[in-house]
Amino acid sequence: MLDPQDKFISPRSICMINADAGLKTSVMSLQSYRYQAEAIVKDYLLSDPAVPYTSVLGGIFMCKLAYDLTQLISSFYFKGYSSLTKIQRIEWNNRGMSSVHAVFITILSLHLVFFSDLFSDYHLEGFVTFRSSHLSTFGLGQVSVGYFITDLAMIFCLYPSLGGMEYVLHHLLSVSAVAYAMIYGEGQLYTYMVLISETTTPAINLRWFLDTAGLKRSNAYLVNGIVMFLAWLAARIFLFIYSFYHIYLHHDQIKQVHTFGYLLVFVVPSALAVMNTMWFGKILRGLRKTLAKRQ
Template structure:
């Protein structure tokens, strides 16, 4: 049975690369181009619509526009992750369609490529403007994310886990909104407090509890994971653990910040 699935996965990969060789490269380029487009539109729209934007220092403006890119990507990838992982039948429990770990489609592969393009663009900006846009924890997060995304995109394996983990991007708009409110001097507003509580709840669900579901799913489907290449095997076992550890580290900081804000508001 193991030999059969190994041969089946190899043949699937060969057919995929032969039939859709343009998908990975095209999707990554589209992702990079979309990031640049959002960055330019953010400069244009914010310069016209938000009076506070023009008063910000140059580095603050760059971070403002950078966060606009991450917000658009988060909304885009979260919506499509929900659809592909739960709304479509691509990863259903239909055993006749083969192991869930080896299922993919042109759409699912293209979307992963767009996300790779985003992480490449964001990582380039982090290095170019270092350390203003993030430290080494962000670099580690992006490198692991790109490795998992690229592997799932190029091989068609492990895409289900990739999309489940990408659901954690649902927390990004709230994080960015918190930064925006602080940048325009609304740190003591009610909106800032409400947003902080929302960040805590979404982070708990999407980056803590959801990762527990991923660990459980990996345990249940471990026999399929053993059919992967050595790189894919260790990637699926290591990446969620490292990313989950980073999420817990940030969750502790978010919890402390929320408690501090609520205590100050109560006083």
């Protein structure tokens, strides 16, 4: 206990010591709240058997939140937003929502596939086809199943304004594979490999934003086209080739999953690979046309 009359301690020093003590108390309080939040996530959100289902509802809510935030931000910071048609504003907000989903699922997928020990052949025992964690299961429900259900519902309601039959097929295949991996815990590695392809979505959406905003002749539009081409080549062509190679190497493990899961491992990536190749051809032709106009 400090004595204010102590000749060796000035009143200013006492104030500084008291302020430092108050700061430490505040930091300890914040740490306590953080530990409590982590405990809630660990003991409830990531352990309750009902979480795969409740997380889907949470994912739908997050999509609605992202949609509304896109609408709010765009109305304040983009002058041309109010002049768009009703269907253009809906698609604008929808693409903002899909960009948010793409960022979250790409980060989570890259972490689990390449930086985590969960699916590593060298750090854990057991077949990779049966490996899962609370985080991987929660992520599939919270981030992807909820998103695909929301986006698919919007596509159906406004068909074909938000996408044709190829988008419907893409989403149906995706939600089937993701939901199966979430519920049964099988093939989550390959599900996350495929979900890494969502890394191309922000560039695709940005291209539509620039076109709608009348910036098709800008340098940003050209740079976006080059980035989209490279991202698509890496995430939807080369990565799928690596996925098929990985499936080939682990075919003896894949044979152990249920029949429906076995079919999903082969059918979904194959169908998406065909669609990705077709879209890649369109991207390449579009980039060539844009570069030709610049010369």
